[in-house]
Amino acid sequence: MSIKRNFSRAGLCALFMCSFGPASAQQLGPAAAAASAGPGDSSGEFRSLDQDVQSLKDEVLSLNRDLFLLEEELLFPANSQVAFYISMDVGEYFELDSVNLKIDGKEVANYLYTERELGALLRGGVHRVHMGNLKVGEHELVAVFTGHGPNVREYRRGATMNFSKGIGAKYLELEITDRISKQQPEFAIKEWE
Amino acid sequence: MRRMRIALLGVLLAAMPGLFAASSLASSGLAGQPAPDFVLKSARGTNLRLSEYRGNVVMINFWATWCGPCRQEMPLLNDLYSRYGRVGFSLLGVNIDDDSRRAMDMAEELGVTFPVLFDERKEVSRLYQVEAMPVTVLVDRTGKVRHVHLGYKPGYEEKYLTEIRALLRE
Numbered sequence: 001m002s003i004k005r006n007f008s009r010a011g012l013c014a015l016f017m018c019s020f021g022p023a024s025a026q027q028l029g030p031a032a033a034a035a036s037a038g039p040g041d042s043s044g045e046f047r048s049l050d051q052d053v054q055s056l057k058d059e060v061l062s063l064n065r066d067l068f069l070l071e072e073e074l075l076f077p078a079n080s081q082v083a084f085y086i087s088m089d090v091g092e093y094f095e096l097d098s099v100n101l102k103i104d105g106k107e108v109a110n111y112l113y114t115e116r117e118l119g120a121l122l123r124g125g126v127h128r129v130h131m132g133n134l135k136v137g138e139h140e141l142v143a144v145f146t147g148h149g150p151n152v153r154e155y156r157r158g159a160t161m162n163f164s165k166g167i168g169a170k171y172l173e174l175e176i177t178d179r180i181s182k183q184q185p186e187f188a189i190k191e192w193e
Numbered sequence: 194m195r196r197m198r199i200a201l202l203g204v205l206l207a208a209m210p211g212l213f214a215a216s217s218l219a220s221s222g223l224a225g226q227p228a229p230d231f232v233l234k235s236a237r238g239t240n241l242r243l244s245e246y247r248g249n250v251v252m253i254n255f256w257a258t259w260c261g262p263c264r265q266e267m268p269l270l271n272d273l274y275s276r277y278g279r280v281g282f283s284l285l286g287v288n289i290d291d292d293s294r295r296a297m298d299m300a301e302e303l304g305v306t307f308p309v310l311f312d313e314r315k316e317v318s319r320l321y322q323v324e325a326m327p328v329t330v331l332v333d334r335t336g337k338v339r340h341v342h343l344g345y346k347p348g349y350e351e352k353y354l355t356e357i358r359a360l361l362r363e
Contacts, residue, residue, distance in 0.1 A: 097240065112232045112240040 094185035233310035262345040
């Protein structure tokens with residue numbers, strides 16, 4: 001009798017264990033599957049979002065560059081473009097304060113130079129004082145330089161040049177140099193080839 | 194006739210706040226925008242360009258010799274300049290009189306030590322949409338307009354102090 005009871009008890013336990021096991025496995029399965037799948041999916045999503053953002057940024061930068069070039073081409077087309085540059089090679093005879101430019105009697109630029117900007121010019125910098133459009137033909141440039149000359153006297157000198165605007169961009173350089181022989185500054189306008 | 198005058202006066206009085214608001218909106222629309230760059234001749238004879246002050250907190254004060262509140266305000270601005278000039282604060286007083294000599298006389302009379310610039314052609318005041326006097330603009334270290342004050346009343350200098358200190362701390 002006791003053997004039979006023990007056997008039946010063991011059988012019942014075995015039956016119980018068998019019924020419990022697979023259910024647990026089933027319960028664990030989906031969770032385990034979810035746990036293993038989640039991080040992988042979301043990191044993949046983030047990576048592709050990041051790539052999208054980067055490519056959008058690249059597009060925006062490239063668009064900005066194209067717009068800038070287009071704007072320059074529309075406003076200052078290369079074939080009618082004319083630009084004027086200032087350069088200095090002076091030390092003792094002239095301290096530049098401002099430059100005034102007139103083309104064909106019309107004022108196109110009036111630039112005041114700060115101490116910092118003068119320092120840059122003296123170190124070899126070249127300043128684009130004006131860029132504009134001109135028709136093909138003969139034009140007159142009048143440049144007036146204001147500053148302090150020898151003995152810190154107020155100084156005002158002009159330079160005039162007639163130039164011919166052809167097809168293609170035109171670049172003119174207004175150069176201020178020391179003329180040691182006369183102990184005076186010299187103002188010259190020259191065309192860039 | 195009398196009724197018409199009263200009606201006209203009423204219309205004018207009703208419109209005044211709107212007109213003032215419109216003019217105050219003009220300058221205050223600059224807040225949050227990059228401060229328009231300019232260069233002007235100073236009373237000392239040098240040319241000063243706003244963008245060369247980038248990195249400092251800059252106060253631009255537009256004033257005129259005929260402006261009573263400007264006379265009240267300028268010595269107080271000078272105090273701010275003396276106090277904070279060493280720690281990255283710059284002040285530019287832009288005068289819009291037709292005759293710069295009167296401006297120089299007034300600045301000397303008031304004991305102003307900050308740079309006084311002359312905008313005889315009114316180009317800079319147009320750029321900053323100045324329509325009433327005085328106008329005080331505060332520009333942060335990155336060159337952005339952060340505060341615009343229209344007019345002056347006693348006590349405004351306390352606001353300036355708070356704003357300058359906050360911008361210096363940034």
